[in-house]
Amino acid sequence: MGIPRVRRHLSPFCQAVLLQGGADADFECIKSVVIDGPSLVYNIYARLLSWFLTTSSNMVDALPTCDEVSRGVMLYLMHLKMLGVEIENIYFDGALPAHKRETRVARLENQRNKLELFCAETRNGFDMSKPPVYNRIIKPDNVLRSRPTPAKYGNIPANPFMVSAVFEDLKCRWNRANILDSIRDTLPVHTIDIEDLPWASVTTMVSGEADTYCASVARCMGACILTNDSDLLLHDLGKYGSVVFLDSVELRAGFEQPLFPQIKATMLRPSLVARRLGIRSLLLLAFQISKARPETSLVELLRRTKMGIAEVEMARYQQFANMGYPHVYLSVLKEDHTRQCAWAKGRKYRQLAYSIMNLSRPIDERHCFIAEFVRRGRRISEDKLRLLDEGSIFAELELLKARLESLQSSFKKSSDNLDYWAAFALCDVYLVADAELAQNDFQKLEQFLKHGYIGKKLKWEDIHLTAQIHAVLYSLRILKQILDLFHPMDVVVLNLRAILDKLPPLHIMMDPASRRAEVYMSILTTVQLSDCFGCLVQRRQSDYTTSTGTETAKREPRSFSHVGTTEQGAGDRIPSHTSNIYELLQEE
Numbered sequence: 001m002g003i004p005r006v007r008r009h010l011s012p013f014c015q016a017v018l019l020q021g022g023a024d025a026d027f028e029c030i031k032s033v034v035i036d037g038p039s040l041v042y043n044i045y046a047r048l049l050s051w052f053l054t055t056s057s058n059m060v061d062a063l064p065t066c067d068e069v070s071r072g073v074m075l076y077l078m079h080l081k082m083l084g085v086e087i088e089n090i091y092f093d094g095a096l097p098a099h100k101r102e103t104r105v106a107r108l109e110n111q112r113n114k115l116e117l118f119c120a121e122t123r124n125g126f127d128m129s130k131p132p133v134y135n136r137i138i139k140p141d142n143v144l145r146s147r148p149t150p151a152k153y154g155n156i157p158a159n160p161f162m163v164s165a166v167f168e169d170l171k172c173r174w175n176r177a178n179i180l181d182s183i184r185d186t187l188p189v190h191t192i193d194i195e196d197l198p199w200a201s202v203t204t205m206v207s208g209e210a211d212t213y214c215a216s217v218a219r220c221m222g223a224c225i226l227t228n229d230s231d232l233l234l235h236d237l238g239k240y241g242s243v244v245f246l247d248s249v250e251l252r253a254g255f256e257q258p259l260f261p262q263i264k265a266t267m268l269r270p271s272l273v274a275r276r277l278g279i280r281s282l283l284l285l286a287f288q289i290s291k292a293r294p295e296t297s298l299v300e301l302l303r304r305t306k307m308g309i310a311e312v313e314m315a316r317y318q319q320f321a322n323m324g325y326p327h328v329y330l331s332v333l334k335e336d337h338t339r340q341c342a343w344a345k346g347r348k349y350r351q352l353a354y355s356i357m358n359l360s361r362p363i364d365e366r367h368c369f370i371a372e373f374v375r376r377g378r379r380i381s382e383d384k385l386r387l388l389d390e391g392s393i394f395a396e397l398e399l400l401k402a403r404l405e406s407l408q409s410s411f412k413k414s415s416d417n418l419d420y421w422a423a424f425a426l427c428d429v430y431l432v433a434d435a436e437l438a439q440n441d442f443q444k445l446e447q448f449l450k451h452g453y454i455g456k457k458l459k460w461e462d463i464h465l466t467a468q469i470h471a472v473l474y475s476l477r478i479l480k481q482i483l484d485l486f487h488p489m490d491v492v493v494l495n496l497r498a499i500l501d502k503l504p505p506l507h508i509m510m511d512p513a514s515r516r517a518e519v520y521m522s523i524l525t526t527v528q529l530s531d532c533f534g535c536l537v538q539r540r541q542s543d544y545t546t547s548t549g550t551e552t553a554k555r556e557p558r559s560f561s562h563v564g565t566t567e568q569g570a571g572d573r574i575p576s577h578t579s580n581i582y583e584l585l586q587e588e
Helices: 006-013 037-052 066-082 098-121 140-144 162-173 176-183 211-221 230-234 270-277 282-291 298-306 311-321 347-359 390-411 418-432 439-451 460-486 491-500 513-519 526-544 550-560
Strands: 015-019 028-030 032-036 086-092 203-205 224-227 242-245 263-268 369-376 379-386
Touching: 006 230, 006 270, 006 282, 028 263, 032 037, 032 211, 037 066, 037 086, 037 140, 037 162, 037 224, 066 086, 066 140, 066 162, 066 176, 086 162, 086 211, 098 369, 098 379, 162 203, 211 224, 211 230, 230 282, 270 282, 282 298, 347 369, 347 379, 347 390, 347 460, 390 418, 390 491, 390 526, 418 439, 418 460, 418 526, 439 513, 439 526, 460 491
Parallel strands: 015 028, 032 086, 032 224, 086 203, 224 242
Antiparallel strands: 015 263, 242 263, 369 379
8 A cells, every 4th residue: 555755755766667568778668557546546546537527517427437447557558568568467356464454544545635625616416417438549649648636626435336346347357359349449459469368367366465466476487567556666576677657657758650669768776775775675765764754864864774773672573564454445436425326325235245255164163253344424433233143144145145136027128238237226225215206206216227316317326326325236246246256055055156257347336326227228117127126026015915924924024124223123113105205215
């Protein structure tokens, strides 16, 4: 994540380089790279945002989608490939080590604060007088040239699903046919000779942080790490390993080649910098920087570094230098900050996933609870979920399978159809809230699925409902992945996995509603939505009266209670109706 001020102190030691396989008379050439995946994704997102701002009708429309970020990453990697740069590995974080918990929570708090400010600044909604711009063409300039982003856009939270979407696409989406189809208007296709799925084998999600894996490749192969994380400077990268910060990467001005312009960047080689500073390791210097006041000079920091580490500080240094156990956190969604966190929807599916993982552990190592770090009001806090026992897990899996199959039968569409999942997620959000919907409500929801908002402008109520739908779908995706890893040989589970396998990829699933309607699916009609909701309500009622009687009734509140609250017996509330469909989702 980076130690503040490390880059500032070391910037005088940067050298200009070119990213290309061939030699150059004026610059050192970086021919082999290992890429910090999340850093690259965030860098592409920021650059696309800076370009989209000039053509978008409002701030929300300017935000790059998962699909656009994925296409930007693909174009970036293709340009490196065209220049002869060997991509050794692309690493993605699996889970953060325990010693980064405080840093991670601080980063979540920063995201939450940005969301709060963004909501406050745009409380009146967003003008939609101009239709949103979709199918934006992404050119090399958009990802390889930086532009300043106005300060007022600094509070827009980044897309929480884009890193997962890019990882998924590098493994499964970007085959030769899809690449050529995507870049035919931006790169000279006739010159390109690529294998199928060129990055699938080098893209890896590691068990902890990607740092140590990137450092290991750089040390063993003398490769350069592409990242924006200054922590990579502190690892042992060997004599030739180096770091290029992604925000320094630019197309080389004035040296345009007919097909593929050169890429210029600034590089730091830690072994060389440490030798020039007269110290053994930059890690020792970084330790002093982390303790010192911001105004402390590099000369003074070097003096303290060369004095060595006092014995009384050795424990602090070891804690600073060593890694711990991994943890996972839920990102802040683009949602209404004044309302309950959208992750409350889909919570029951994540609870199932965590419980299945817990069941795979030895009995004496199992846990009773798991803590999710999520937004709760104006803070980031732990939200404890009780883990289910084996009997409850199978009962809940059977209920979920029955609901999905009932909808499939009523809907007359396969689960590989995107509108099937849109309908399920939307109905799930309202069913959890015990909402009673009238016919005109379904007309409004049809408009929501078509345009992404109800009324004449996009409001935060619309954005929040989208976030809740995304939370349900992503939670189902988590459950699917866990079932793929820890699936028991049970017919119910096998059938459920077969349905969940049809979940759309993230670059489609997390697209804006109106773009999904325009590009990927037909619009759900009022009648279809009404039928879907009625089907799931009927399925829910039948769950109370199955042959297991009272046992099923005892399970039901856990399945359908208003998640994210402490209310007891939520499943027994009498539904009420209001003229505002968003009020149906307000938490009591």
